[in-house]
Amino acid sequence: MFGTPLTPRTERERKRVVLNHLLLHNRPVRLPERTIAFRHTFGLGGMSATLVGLLILTGVLLMFVYEPSPDRAYGSIEALRRNVRFGGLVRNVHYWSANLLVFIMFLHLLRTFFTGAFHGTRQFNWVIGVLLLLVVLAANFTGYLLPWDQLSFWAITIVTGMLGYVPWIGDGLIRLARGGAEIGSATLINFYTFHTTVIPVTIVGLMAFHFWRVRKAGGVVIPYSPDEDPAEKPETVLFVPSLLVREFVTGLVLVAIVMVLAVTFDAGLDAAANPGMSPNPAKAPWYFLGLQELLLHFHPTWAVVILPGLALLGLIAIPYLRYDEPMEGAWFVSETGRSLATAGALAAVALTPVWVLVDEYVADWSGWLPGLPPGLSEGLVPAVVAAGITWAVIRLAGRQYGGNRQETLQAAFAFLATALVILTAVGVWFRGEGMALGWPWTP
Structure with a gap:
C-alpha cells in the first residue's frame, strides 16, 4: 500500500523517503554534516515556513466567522472572542504567528547576510528572500485593518496617507490603496481579498521557489572558520533522520512558544472604528514605525x-x-x-x-x-x-x-x-x- 516503509531503517529506505515524498522532495538526500548544526542557521528558514503554515491554518478558520463589512467586521471579531469556542485562541495564534514571522524573517535576512550566503548561485535567491519579506509585510499590513477597530483604522489611515508624499502620483496611489478617497467599505473588501487570496498564494509560491533554489545551490552554505580551507570536502549525512528530526523538534518548540504567547497575551481589540475621532497618538503598525519615525x-x-x-x-x-x-x-x-x-x-x-x-x-x-x-x-x-x-x-x-x-x-x-x-x-x-x-x- 505504501511506496516506502513508514519507519525507514536502512540507508536505502531513508533515501527513498526523500525521493518519493512530495513535502520532502525539496530536501537533498544527503547533506554536509556541518550544515545541520543549529547554531549555524538557528533554523530560521524552517521557523518561517512553520509560521506560514500556522497562519494559513488559523486564517482559514477565521474566515468561517469574519464578515468583511464595516458594519459587521468589528462585531464578528467580538463574537469570535466571546461566543466561539477557542475562537479567541485561534485569533491569538494568528496574531502572534504574523508578528513573529516578521521578526524571524528579519533575523533570517541578517543570518544570510552575515554568513555570506548570497554569492555565486545564491545571488538571485537573496532577491527572492527580500521579495518574500516585502510580501510578508504586505500580508501583515492588509490583515491589520480587518478588525475594524480604532487602532487598526487609524494605523492604516496613516500608512496609506504616506503614499500621498510620492511625487506626481501620490493622490492616485492613495485612492488605489483605499479604493476611494477615504477608508471605507471598498478599502476593507480590497484588503480582505488581497489578504486571503493574492498574498497567501504569492507567499507560498515564492517560498517554494526559494526552497527549491536553496536545494539547487546544494543546500545552505557550509560553515567554515576563517582560517580553514573551504576546498576540503565535508562529511555528509542522510537527511532522514539527521536533519528531519531537528527540523521537526524546532517546529514543535516554535509552535509551543506561539501557544504560550497566545494563551498569555491577548491580541486585544480596541473600540470600534470611528472615522471622526483620531486617537492620540495615532501610530502605524510597529513594523512601519521606523518609517513613521x-x-x-x-x-x-x-x-x-x-x-x-x-x-x-x-x-x-x-x-x-x-x-x-x-x-x-x-x-x-x-x-x-x-x-x-x-x-x-x-x-x-x-x-x-x-x-x-x-x-x-x-x-x-x-x-x-x-x-x-x-x-x-x-x-x-x-x-x-x-x-x-x-x-x-x-x-x-x-x-x-x-x-x-x-x-x-x-x-x-x-x-x-x-x-x-x-x-x-x-x-x-x-x-x-x-x-x-x-x-x-x-x-
Missing part, C-alpha cells in the same frame, strides 16, 4: 520614497556588488569582519538616539537654510549629514581594524540595520501624545 526627521518625500527606495535597491544589489574575495559560510567573514560589524552596530546604538534628540530639540533645518525649498533643507541636507556620519563611522572603523570590501559592507549594514531597530523602538515606546518624545512610563 523617519517622517519626523526628514522631508516626507525623502522619508517615504527616497530613503526607503535607496535602502531597497541597496538590499537587492548586495549579491551583485564586486567583492575582493567572496567568502561564504564563515560568520562575519573573519575576526576583522566581526570587529567591524560590532563597531558599526555599537556606533548606531550611540549615534541614533543622539540624532533623534538633536533633531527633536535643536535642529531647525528650514530655519538655518531659509533660502532653500523644503525638499532640500529638510530632506537632502539632513540626508547628506546622516550619510556623512555613517561614512565617517565606517571609515574610522576601517582604519582601526582594516578589512576588505565585504567586511566593510558588513559594518555599514550593521550600522543601518541597528539604526532601523532603534528608530522602531523609539516609535513604539518613546513617542506619546502628539508624537512627542517621552518616557514609556510617563502618562
Whole structure:
C-alpha cells in the first residue's frame, strides 16, 4: 500500500523517503554534516515556513466567522472572542504567528547576510528572500485593518496617507490603496481579498521557489572558520533522520512558544472604528514605525520614497556588488569582519538616539537654510549629514581594524540595520501624545 516503509531503517529506505515524498522532495538526500548544526542557521528558514503554515491554518478558520463589512467586521471579531469556542485562541495564534514571522524573517535576512550566503548561485535567491519579506509585510499590513477597530483604522489611515508624499502620483496611489478617497467599505473588501487570496498564494509560491533554489545551490552554505580551507570536502549525512528530526523538534518548540504567547497575551481589540475621532497618538503598525519615525526627521518625500527606495535597491544589489574575495559560510567573514560589524552596530546604538534628540530639540533645518525649498533643507541636507556620519563611522572603523570590501559592507549594514531597530523602538515606546518624545512610563 505504501511506496516506502513508514519507519525507514536502512540507508536505502531513508533515501527513498526523500525521493518519493512530495513535502520532502525539496530536501537533498544527503547533506554536509556541518550544515545541520543549529547554531549555524538557528533554523530560521524552517521557523518561517512553520509560521506560514500556522497562519494559513488559523486564517482559514477565521474566515468561517469574519464578515468583511464595516458594519459587521468589528462585531464578528467580538463574537469570535466571546461566543466561539477557542475562537479567541485561534485569533491569538494568528496574531502572534504574523508578528513573529516578521521578526524571524528579519533575523533570517541578517543570518544570510552575515554568513555570506548570497554569492555565486545564491545571488538571485537573496532577491527572492527580500521579495518574500516585502510580501510578508504586505500580508501583515492588509490583515491589520480587518478588525475594524480604532487602532487598526487609524494605523492604516496613516500608512496609506504616506503614499500621498510620492511625487506626481501620490493622490492616485492613495485612492488605489483605499479604493476611494477615504477608508471605507471598498478599502476593507480590497484588503480582505488581497489578504486571503493574492498574498497567501504569492507567499507560498515564492517560498517554494526559494526552497527549491536553496536545494539547487546544494543546500545552505557550509560553515567554515576563517582560517580553514573551504576546498576540503565535508562529511555528509542522510537527511532522514539527521536533519528531519531537528527540523521537526524546532517546529514543535516554535509552535509551543506561539501557544504560550497566545494563551498569555491577548491580541486585544480596541473600540470600534470611528472615522471622526483620531486617537492620540495615532501610530502605524510597529513594523512601519521606523518609517513613521523617519517622517519626523526628514522631508516626507525623502522619508517615504527616497530613503526607503535607496535602502531597497541597496538590499537587492548586495549579491551583485564586486567583492575582493567572496567568502561564504564563515560568520562575519573573519575576526576583522566581526570587529567591524560590532563597531558599526555599537556606533548606531550611540549615534541614533543622539540624532533623534538633536533633531527633536535643536535642529531647525528650514530655519538655518531659509533660502532653500523644503525638499532640500529638510530632506537632502539632513540626508547628506546622516550619510556623512555613517561614512565617517565606517571609515574610522576601517582604519582601526582594516578589512576588505565585504567586511566593510558588513559594518555599514550593521550600522543601518541597528539604526532601523532603534528608530522602531523609539516609535513604539518613546513617542506619546502628539508624537512627542517621552518616557514609556510617563502618562
